Amino acid sequence: MDDLNQYQPFEVDQHLTAHGNYWAGRAGSRFYRALRDRRRILGSPCRNCRKVFWPPRSICTFCFSELREMVEIGPLGTVETFTLVTYAEPVHPRPAPFIYAVIRLDGADTGMAHFLDEVEYERVHVGMRVRPVFAPQRKGNILDILYFKPL
Amino acid sequence: MKRNVAIVGGGQTYHRARRHDVDQAEMVNEAVRAALKDAGMTMDEMDMVVLGNMEFFEGTHMTDCWLVHATGAYGRQGLKITTGGTVGATVVCAGAHLVASGLCDRVLCIGFEKQEEGDTGAILSGVANPLWGRSMAGAAVGYFAMMGSSYMAAWGAKEEHSAMVAVKARQNARKNKYAHLKLDITVEDVLNSRMLAWPIRMLDMCPASNGACAVILADDKTAKDRCRKPVWIRAMETAHNEQFELDWRDVKTKRPIFSKVCAGRIYGRLGVSDPKTYFDVFEIYEPATWAELVWYEDLGLCGPGEGFRLIEEGKTNIDGPIPVNPSGGVLSTNCIGASAMLRVWEAALQIRGDAGGHQVPKEVRRALTTAYGGTNWTVMIALSGALDD
Amino acid sequence: MTARETEWISIPMTVDVPYRFAAGRYLTKTLTQLRDNGRIFAVECPRCRRIQLPPRIVCAQCHVRNGRWVELPLEGTLVAFTIMFLPLTDPTTGKPHEPPFVYGSVRLDGCDSVLDHLIHAEPDRGKVWVGMRCRVVLRPPGERVGDLSDIVHFEPLPDQSRPGS
Ligand SMILES: [Zn+2]
Numbered sequence: 001m002d003d004l005n006q007y008q009p010f011e012v013d014q015h016l017t018a019h020g021n022y023w024a025g026r027a028g029s030r031f032y033r034a035l036r037d038r039r040r041i042l043g044s045p046c047r048n049c050r051k052v053f054w055p056p057r058s059i060c061t062f063c064f065s066e067l068r069e070m071v072e073i074g075p076l077g078t079v080e081t082f083t084l085v086t087y088a089e090p091v092h093p094r095p096a097p098f099i100y101a102v103i104r105l106d107g108a109d110t111g112m113a114h115f116l117d118e119v120e121y122e123r124v125h126v127g128m129r130v131r132p133v134f135a136p137q138r139k140g141n142i143l144d145i146l147y148f149k150p151l
Numbered sequence: 152m153k154r155n156v157a158i159v160g161g162g163q164t165y166h167r168a169r170r171h172d173v174d175q176a177e178m179v180n181e182a183v184r185a186a187l188k189d190a191g192m193t194m195d196e197m198d199m200v201v202l203g204n205m206e207f208f209e210g211t212h213m214t215d216c217w218l219v220h221a222t223g224a225y226g227r228q229g230l231k232i233t234t235g236g237t238v239g240a241t242v243v244c245a246g247a248h249l250v251a252s253g254l255c256d257r258v259l260c261i262g263f264e265k266q267e268e269g270d271t272g273a274i275l276s277g278v279a280n281p282l283w284g285r286s287m288a289g290a291a292v293g294y295f296a297m298m299g300s301s302y303m304a305a306w307g308a309k310e311e312h313s314a315m316v317a318v319k320a321r322q323n324a325r326k327n328k329y330a331h332l333k334l335d336i337t338v339e340d341v342l343n344s345r346m347l348a349w350p351i352r353m354l355d356m357c358p359a360s361n362g363a364c365a366v367i368l369a370d371d372k373t374a375k376d377r378c379r380k381p382v383w384i385r386a387m388e389t390a391h392n393e394q395f396e397l398d399w400r401d402v403k404t405k406r407p408i409f410s411k412v413c414a415g416r417i418y419g420r421l422g423v424s425d426p427k428t429y430f431d432v433f434e435i436y437e438p439a440t441w442a443e444l445v446w447y448e449d450l451g452l453c454g455p456g457e458g459f460r461l462i463e464e465g466k467t468n469i470d471g472p473i474p475v476n477p478s479g480g481v482l483s484t485n486c487i488g489a490s491a492m493l494r495v496w497e498a499a500l501q502i503r504g505d506a507g508g509h510q511v512p513k514e515v516r517r518a519l520t521t522a523y524g525g526t527n528w529t530v531m532i533a534l535s536g537a538l539d540d
Numbered sequence: 541m542t543a544r545e546t547e548w549i550s551i552p553m554t555v556d557v558p559y560r561f562a563a564g565r566y567l568t569k570t571l572t573q574l575r576d577n578g579r580i581f582a583v584e585c586p587r588c589r590r591i592q593l594p595p596r597i598v599c600a601q602c603h604v605r606n607g608r609w610v611e612l613p614l615e616g617t618l619v620a621f622t623i624m625f626l627p628l629t630d631p632t633t634g635k636p637h638e639p640p641f642v643y644g645s646v647r648l649d650g651c652d653s654v655l656d657h658l659i660h661a662e663p664d665r666g667k668v669w670v671g672m673r674c675r676v677v678l679r680p681p682g683e684r685v686g687d688l689s690d691i692v693h694f695e696p697l698p699d700q701s702r703p704g705s
């Protein structure tokens with residue numbers, strides 16, 4: 001229908017807001033309680049695969065066996081990869097710029113993504129040894145570790 | 152089908168309003184382990200894992216990645232499917248396609264929902280067109296309420312009839328150890344429950360449940376070698392409504408409605424002339440009481456306007472001639488992504504004779520299951536205990 | 541186990557998803573006419589002759605392009621309704637519709653589709669019925685924005701009574 005061209009195309013900006021509450025479950029709750037109450041970082045070992053997983057889980061990703069045990073990992077760790085975030089996004093937990101790193105805690109076979117502070121970006125390198133700085137008031141979430149910093 | 156497809160095992164969680172003791176992975180894993188145990192198989196024997204849930208209903212996207220350890224999909228083929236309330240049945244369909252085509256011999260199918268974690272109202276509003284209907288979205292309650300008012304106006308049914316459906320569902324649920332709402336209620340209790348949207352009261356609606364279901368599909372050879380009581384998928388059909396033409400609430404409409412169209416197709420495939428005698432049990436998707444009465448008619452278990460007579464005469468009771476939802480149905484347990492798969496699994500249990508407390512007290516050879524996707528489409532699956540039946 | 545060991549941890553979260561929705565050429569015409577002129581336009585399928593609202597480019601049933609535009613009268617018939625006792629939130633504004641209110645499906649005269657909206661009638665099931673005649677109440681011209689909220693509600697036509705009453 002040719003007469004459709006006389007209309008200015010209609011577009012609207014809207015948004016959907018969804019609230020939720022994520023339950024950490026068996027392994028997750030144990031991890032967050034240890035972090036909050038004792039400043040301990042826990043991982044899940046699979047004796048079968050000789051791997052220690054972080055984040056902790058109740059099932060081994062590789063061999064499907066049930067994992068009931070948990071072991072302390074870290075608190076020291078090694079930077080495996082990193083970046084400098086220079087753009088802002090509403091979903092970012094803090095304003096840019098900040099250094100974001102994947103840190104393999106001692107004793108773990110997988111990395112934890114977290115902030116790296118108290119260091120010049122130019123000085124950061126893969127293999128850098130770091131330690132966590134814990135929040136004085138801890139609430140049972142991953143920001144109970146405020147950030148990591150170089151040894 | 153090119154190759155026959157059997158359900159060789161299955162399992163489910165205990166369905167509850169609250170599951171704070173598990174994360175989504177731990178909950179899903181309960182159903183997966185139950186299914187493997189039931190089948191007497193290990194994860195290594197699965198060729199593929201197909202997972203489904205209602206998109207973002209637990210506030211997480213890409214649940215196939217989140218749950219890869221719990222579903223067992225790591226290191227093997229995996230698919231994720233999201234089709235609204237139908238999804239549990241869609242996952243079974245996809246699994247059956249994989250086996251029937253010869254691409255896989257054994258497929259693990261999983262459906263789940265942890266409803267308490269997300270914002271189902273907000274996410275459901277995304278179903279409506281942002282410029283034509285979203286501001287007026289009536290939620291599931293509103294749609295089923297209109298179905299009820301239309302049904303009463305058309306056929307002279309009373310609110311007591313929908314209450315009878317509510318009572319049947321919850322009394323059946325009391326016999327099902329996995330069900331969520333096991334309520335010892337009467338018609339008066341239903342009529343006295345809080346009005347949500349006339350004529351729908353609190354007890355006319357399904358609960359918001361947390362839970363998971365898993366079934367294992369296999370080819371002929373696996374079924375015959377490994378399974379004592381295979382249940383065969385004999386036919387599958389789907390049908391969609393036309394978008395915006397929500398005439399399904401106008402129960403007298405002459406327009407093609409997905410439920411009737413789909414039933415006609417699946418009966419055609421199987422050569423069914425009288426579904427109420429051909430099938431021994433039905434597991435249907437009824438999030439609200441009125442939907443069950445409309446299903447009776449759309450499935451041809453009775454004539455138009457006679458659905459409320461069936462419930463009134465007790466025909467669809469667990470010990471009646473046309474048992475419908477002996478498990479307690481969606482009205483008693485609605486972990487959405489699992490709900491349509493629970494219909495299939497419960498029907499399979501009936502054919503195996505393994506339903507336990509809610510086993511139908513007669514020989515069950517054939518069963519029919521349905522699903523709802525929004526209120527716009529359905530998946531139907533017909534099962535039998537013998538391939539030559 | 542101690543209470544401490546069985547304390548389950550949860551993390552609240554809010555996700556806000558902005559989006560831009562394009563109506564397309566067919567719905568654009570209907571929304572523009574509704575906003576600027578208070579008129580409602582639908583399209584007719586050349587094959588099955590069904591008049592479809594909102595208008596869409598293809599008839600889903602016939603798989604042919606819908607062509608002829610039809611202006612609909614602002615009156616119709618209630619085909620289904622409910623009396624809502626829940627404070628339903630309008631997801632586009634975040635504001636609730638205050639219960640109880642009547643919510644229903646109206647078929648505008650000559651149209652094959654139905655339209656879900658508020659019905660401005662007493663929330664009393666003796667005073668609303670399937671088959672009730674209603675008309676569209678529009679926002680004043682300057683206040684219309686070009687979506688379904690340009691219709692305030694449907695109101696019952698005067699001088700009718702429920703059949704059998
Ligand atoms: Zn392992």
Ligand SMILES: [Zn+2]
Nearest residue numbers: 585588599602
């Ligand atoms: Zn057409």
